[in-house]
Amino acid sequence: KLWEGLGYYSRVRNLHRAAVMIEDDYGGVMPGKSRELLALPGIGPYTAAAIASIAFGEAVPAVDGNLLRVYARQTLCKASLKDPKTKKEATSWYQERIPKDRPGAWNQALMDLGATICLPNGAPHCDLCPVSDTCRAHLAGCEESVPVPDVKKPRRVENRTVLILTCGEYVVLKKRPEKGLLAGLYEFPNIEGSSDLKTFLDAAGLCPVFAGIPLPAAKHVFTHIEWHMTGIQCEVRVQDAERFEDTGCFLAGRTQLDSTYSIPSAFSAYRRLV
Ligand code: SF4
Known part of the structure; x- marks a missing residue:
């Protein structure tokens, strides 16, 4: 942290x-x-x-x-x-x-x-x-x-949809895998490509309380990858706790985002909305 x-x-x-x-x-x-x-x-x-x-x-x-x-x-x-x-x-x-x-x-x-x-x-x-x-x-x-310059490879662009899912005083977080990009850090659930909120919520055992609100686009540049992000904010409730746990998601108190969980700066555009 x-x-x-x-x-x-x-x-x-x-x-x-x-x-x-x-x-x-x-x-x-x-x-x-x-x-x-x-x-x-x-x-x-x-x-x-x-x-x-x-x-x-x-x-x-x-x-x-x-x-x-x-x-x-x-x-x-x-x-x-x-x-x-x-x-x-x-x-x-x-x-x-x-x-x-x-x-x-x-x-x-x-x-x-x-x-x-x-x-x-x-x-x-x-x-x-x-x-x-x-x-x-x-x-x-x-x-x-000399030396002969290398041809620079363009960065790979990944389009992602970041989901800011709130549940009263809580927000849904997920831990990233222990290996690879931003290994072991916490993130807001995000899906590759354009938004498919309903599919994600169904799979995660969550149910929307209100319709999702689109959030502004943001971009984060890593050494070899660029994330082009859009976001959706949605108030949810947990409908199926077992399925929710299976996705690796969990509910974190909003104040714990400051004290306990490390959210990478890649998500800063969305972090400040929580
Ligand atoms: S080592 Fe570099 S600075 Fe020295 S002579 Fe060769 S090119 Fe010039």
């Missing part, structure tokens, strides 16, 4: 799971090897290498977007940087070059090089670059066309 609206929900869950693992498996002390860090929930190869090299001095390259771009220009690599094979090759290339004595400083210097000199958009500042003499893209005069 405290994290509501801040996004990165799976990140905070992983953070908690990792903290529990560190307490249980390492006596509350953060492990220092990249291999051990990689086994913690939410820590991928980049983060593991960054922590291990910067905080514990292990000679492992922390390959982020900056290092990938520098790699592509240094080696004149024209493959997609999104391809896992490219990342693997870049990691091996850096692994052969990382110094044993100051790996953390080396990783950070490369990140800074990528962020301030070997820029992603626009011309890189090759005249200021300390490694320009080994840069194949610069020597070939094509640094601005």
